[in-house]
Amino acid sequence: MGIARTWVFPILRILLVALVAAALIKLAFFPDRPADASPAIPTGTIVEPTTVAALGTITNDVVVSATVSADPALPMKATAAGTVNKIFIAQGANVNQGDVVFDVKVPIERDPADSVDAEGKPKPAIFRYEDVTAPATGILSSLSVISGQDITIGMTAGTVAPPTFSVSGSLEPAQQYRLLDRPTEATVTITGGPAAFACGNLRITTPLAGSTGGSTSDDTSATGGASTGGAGGSSTTATCTVPGEVTVFSGLAAEMTIAGGRAENVLVVPTTAVRGAAQSGTVWVMSADGATEERPVALGLTDGTQVQITQGLAEGDEILEFAPGAMAPANDGCTTYPDGSMYCEAALGG
Numbered sequence: 001m002g003i004a005r006t007w008v009f010p011i012l013r014i015l016l017v018a019l020v021a022a023a024l025i026k027l028a029f030f031p032d033r034p035a036d037a038s039p040a041i042p043t044g045t046i047v048e049p050t051t052v053a054a055l056g057t058i059t060n061d062v063v064v065s066a067t068v069s070a071d072p073a074l075p076m077k078a079t080a081a082g083t084v085n086k087i088f089i090a091q092g093a094n095v096n097q098g099d100v101v102f103d104v105k106v107p108i109e110r111d112p113a114d115s116v117d118a119e120g121k122p123k124p125a126i127f128r129y130e131d132v133t134a135p136a137t138g139i140l141s142s143l144s145v146i147s148g149q150d151i152t153i154g155m156t157a158g159t160v161a162p163p164t165f166s167v168s169g170s171l172e173p174a175q176q177y178r179l180l181d182r183p184t185e186a187t188v189t190i191t192g193g194p195a196a197f198a199c200g201n202l203r204i205t206t207p208l209a210g211s212t213g214g215s216t217s218d219d220t221s222a223t224g225g226a227s228t229g230g231a232g233g234s235s236t237t238a239t240c241t242v243p244g245e246v247t248v249f250s251g252l253a254a255e256m257t258i259a260g261g262r263a264e265n266v267l268v269v270p271t272t273a274v275r276g277a278a279q280s281g282t283v284w285v286m287s288a289d290g291a292t293e294e295r296p297v298a299l300g301l302t303d304g305t306q307v308q309i310t311q312g313l314a315e316g317d318e319i320l321e322f323a324p325g326a327m328a329p330a331n332d333g334c335t336t337y338p339d340g341s342m343y344c345e346a347a348l349g350g
Contacts, residue, residue, distance in 0.1 A: 049321040050286055053313045056268040058301040060260035062178050064238055066169030068190065068252040073141050073159035080130035081153045082106035084145050091143040095134040095160060101143070104130045104151065138162040165248050167199055168239040169256050176236060177278035178260045178302060179204065186240050191253040199240035202258070206236040261301050267315060268306045275323045277302065283313065284320040292320060 085105040089095060108126045134140065143158040145151060167188050171179075188199040238256060242248050274281040274297065281299050284292040297312030313319070 050318050051270055051273055051321040053267055053269050053309060053315055053317045053319065055265050055315060056306065058261075058263045058266060058268060058303055058306060058308050060178055060262065060301040060303055062171075062175050062258045062260055064169035064171060064175075064256040064258065066167045066188070066238075066254045066256040068165055068167055068242070068248045068250060068254055070250045071162050071164045071166055073138075073161040074135045075156045076101060076132060076135055076158040076160060078104060078132055078151045078153055078155045078157050080104045080106045081151065082127075082130070084147050084149045084151060085129060087143070087145070087147060089134075089140055089143075091140055091158070093140050095138065095140050097134055097137045099134045100131045101134055101140065101158065102132050102145065104132060106130055132157060134160050136160050136162050164244070165242040165250065166239050167242060167254050167256055168237050169254075171204065171236045171238050173236070174277065176204075179258060180278075181261065183258055183260065186238070187257045187259070188240065188242075189255045189257075190248060191255070193248065193252060193254075194246060197243060197246050199242060199256070201241040203239050204236060205239065263301050263308055266300065267309045267313060269309055269313070269319065270321060271302060271305060271307050272322050273319050274299065274307055277307070281307075282323065283309075284323055285313075286318040286320070 082104040085103045087102040089099065089101045095101065105127050106129070108128055110123065110126070138160045141159050141161040145157045151157065167186075182204060183202055185198050185200045185202050187196050189196040238258060240256070269283065271277065274283055276282060276299065279299055281297050283295055283297055285295050286292055295312055298310045300308030300310045302308065
């Protein structure tokens with residue numbers, strides 16, 4: 001053992017160091033490939049990814065985060081000016097549409113020639129009675145008049161809260177392009193509630209420009225896009241009516257799925273390959289010699305990942321997968337750009 005420690009191990013270490021040094025010298029000064037003729041000129045090439053137009057199926061479902069809410073109470077307005085004569089239904093009672101809640105005693109004006117009797121004494125006043133009825137079926141949630149009170153025509157005398165509920169959620173402006181053909185119902189899933197159900201009477205509404213008090217108007221224009229109200233713009237809301245047989249409660253979270261259409265066996269390409277998202281766009285077609293040609297196309301349905309090409313391309317046409325200026329769809333909070341770089345909000349937010 002003494003000889004090995006004194007001579008053998010040190011010699012082996014020297015040999016290993018010598019071998020490593022020789023290998024480094026070989027890599028540094030004697031490469032296996034010939035030296036570049038002009039090292040200042042780059043020899044690498046950039047190949048842009050391409051894709052092929054192919055037949056597929058597009059299911060255009062717009063999913064909206066929504067909330068269940070009770071339908072607003074309807075005002076009950078006086079139909080004549082006069083004095084409240086008699087109240088027939090108390091506040092908090094159930095009413096049906098058309099039920100008489102109270103009546104109004106309205107004086108009838110006489111002809112001046114008929115206002116006195118034969119002895120010259122004023123004739124007694126005569127009256128008619130106008131009924132004020134419930135505007136809807138529900139609960140008489142408020143009644144703001146009492147017997148003997150003078151009221152004016154059009155005055156709000158109370159409100160009726162209907163026993164119905166609606167589901168509503170905000171639509172992003174870009175989502176409205178996917179709903180140009182307005183559907184009439186949506187599919188709603190209540191968080192922690194019953195199975196998904198059809199929610200009818202679907203309305204897509206946007207506050208009118210300059211409107212106040214939250215008044216809305218059905219935005220049924222296929223070409224007008226999102227309306228705006230005020231200087232900062234307004235959100236568009238999708239609302240549908242919950243069927244009476246479905247039990248829900250105000251404030252529940254829900255997911256509303258609006259079917260914007262389905263197309264089978266149609267020509268589709270990735271949305272990243274098209275500059276433009278609705279009705280018309282542009283793609284870059286690869287030619288046989290590797291050059292690219294900018295070509296306009298007509299667009300149909302989209303599901304956010306793929307888009308239907310209705311005109312401008314044929315099956316098998318090769319196009320750039322990332323059109324100049326187009327962004328790839330977000331993935332887990334990240335956005336991929338045409339050059340391959342990625343921006344992630346989660347990474348910045350911590």
